[in-house]
Amino acid sequence: MTEKPNKMQTNNLNFFYKDFHALYDINLPVRQNAVTALIGPSGCGKSTFLRTLNRMNDVINGSKAKGEVLLDGKNVYDADVDPVDLRKKVGMVFQKPNPFPMSIFDNLAYGPRIHGIKNRGRLNEIVENSLKDAALWDEVKDRLQQSAMGLSGGQQQRLVIARVLAVEPEVILMDEPASALDPISTSKLEDLIYQLKENYTIVIVTHNMQQAARVSDYTGFFLNGEMVEYDVTNTIFTAPRDKRTEDYITGRFG
Amino acid sequence: MVRESFQEQLNQLRDNILRMGNLVERAIELAITSLKKHDVDLAEKVVMDDEKIDDLEQTIEKQCLTLLALQQPMARDLRFISTALKIDTDLERMGDYACNIAKIVLTLGNEPFIKPLVDLPRMAETAQEMVRDNLKAYVNRDKELAIKAAEKDHAIDNLYNQIFRELLVLMTNNPRNIRQATYLLLVARHLERIGDHATNFSEWIIYMITGELVELNE
Incomplete structure (x- = not known):
């Protein structure tokens, strides 16, 4: 596989929740138009790390990041970076689908409206394209005015992804996006991730190692706040270099 | 230790590979002994015993496929199981070649040899050594020993070329040698192929x- 350019890169990133040192010197490249998976046992810091990429941790009192998180070469923790603007570029999808209690259409138009788009025709266009890109259009096109809460879990998760797409992000962060979904919805979501990487850069945290193996191009293994190993996914799952990675992915941990 | 029952199944798989390897090594030895001694009974035993090797091959294949389907093995486990699937096939082929040699013994019967057999037993012995060393390397995860085992294939190839030339001369000198010389050449060829599978x-x-993934003896 030819190495893709870095969309993001962390340099000696450390993270603290008050006195608790959660991440130690993480140096991880996020390659453009590729899927990077972060794996590791609960509490290893992978979700914390994911949230540093768009400063979602900022809202937690007493949290502090040290080191760099570069997006296109610019440190997102620089004083002149607007976190709201950053989160538009680096969108996020969570474990449990969180549609807003409003219509499917309004869920999707919400972001663009906040960013100042009022024109009805333009909004229609954004809603349709986002739903198509999220592979949900065919299932909901006749009921856009109905509540998003009536969708199935898998549809809700794709709706949330469509909502992220509606604000035209460059990077999409996914935190356990399939853990609440059944196998069919999971397959659809994985197919979607595969399609999305053509136009977006994706970082996904998952407990499901088979899922990481299936969807990602690169994988980082986290343990106790450190990144033990990072490599092409194929290598991580067939011949990892570090014994700790080997023990974790073969299920011989502890 | 987590995944104890899985580890237990991997151990069973390893034991079956060892069992199969030992049967194959024995088959090569008995086949060449039956040739040297014109021992038709022994040759028949080699042919019969090949069934055991074939049965084991199927057992191992099923074990591997079940483990792949049910355990989603990764990393060293994945490599261990895919290796078992591959060497299973190589061992089965080696067993077939030993069996083919035994069948030639049955065809030749008591016919006196047109030349003393020296190099063929040497080839067989080297092939056996390759199998033995590989089995040891397999169990002990000994990379150096596996490389050393593969290097012995050069000796087998040299002996094969020597036998080929020798038999060619015998055939050229006396057309009545052609039938037996052809059979002996086939024996040499089978042993040479066994060496190739042992290299795999x-x-x-x-x-x-x-x-x-390496290519030894290119």
Whole structure:
């Protein structure tokens, strides 16, 4: 596989929740138009790390990041970076689908409206394209005015992804996006991730190692706040270099 | 230790590979002994015993496929199981060649040899050594030993070329030698192929240990 350019890169990133040192010197490249998976046992810091990429941790009192998180070469923790603007570029999808209690259409138009788009025709266009890109259009096109809460879990998760797409992000962060979904919805979501990487850069945290193996191009293994190993996914799952990675992915941990 | 029952199944798989390897090594030895001694009974035993090797091959295949389907093995486990699937086939082929040699013994019967058999037993002995060393390397995860085992294939190839030339001369000198010489040449050819499969065995052991696919004796 030819190495893709870095969309993001962390340099000696450390993270603290008050006195608790959660991440130690993480140096991880996020390659453009590729899927990077972060794996590791609960509490290893992978979700914390994911949230540093768009400063979602900022809202937690007493949290502090040290080191760099570069997006296109610019440190997102620089004083002149607007976190709201950053989160538009680096969108996020969570474990449990969180549609807003409003219509499917309004869920999707919400972001663009906040960013100042009022024109009805333009909004229609954004809603349709986002739903198509999220592979949900065919299932909901006749009921856009109905509540998003009536969708199935898998549809809700794709709706949330469509909502992220509606604000035209460059990077999409996914935190356990399939853990609440059944196998069919999971397959659809994985197919979607595969399609999305053509136009977006994706970082996904998952407990499901088979899922990481299936969807990602690169994988980082986290343990106790450190990144033990990072490599092409194929290598991580067939011949990892570090014994700790080997023990974790073969299920011989502890 | 987590995944104890899975580890137990991997151990069973390893034991079956060892069992099969031992049967194959024995088959090569008995086949060449039956040839040397014109021992038709022994040759028949080799042919019969090949069924055991074939049965084991199927057992191992089923074990591997079940483990792949049910356990989603990764990393060293994945390499261990895929290696078992590959060497299983190589061992089965080696067993077939030993069986083919035994069938030639049955065809030749008591016919006196047109020349003393020296190099053929040497080839067989080297092939056996390759299998033995590989089995040891496989169990002990010994990369160096696997490489050393594969190197012995050069000796087998040299002996094969020597036998080929020798038999060619015998055939040229006396057309009545052609029938037996052809059979002996086939025996040599089978042993040479056994050496090639034993080399594959070495390569898969190295893959199992390191994750690298290597080509030995290119």
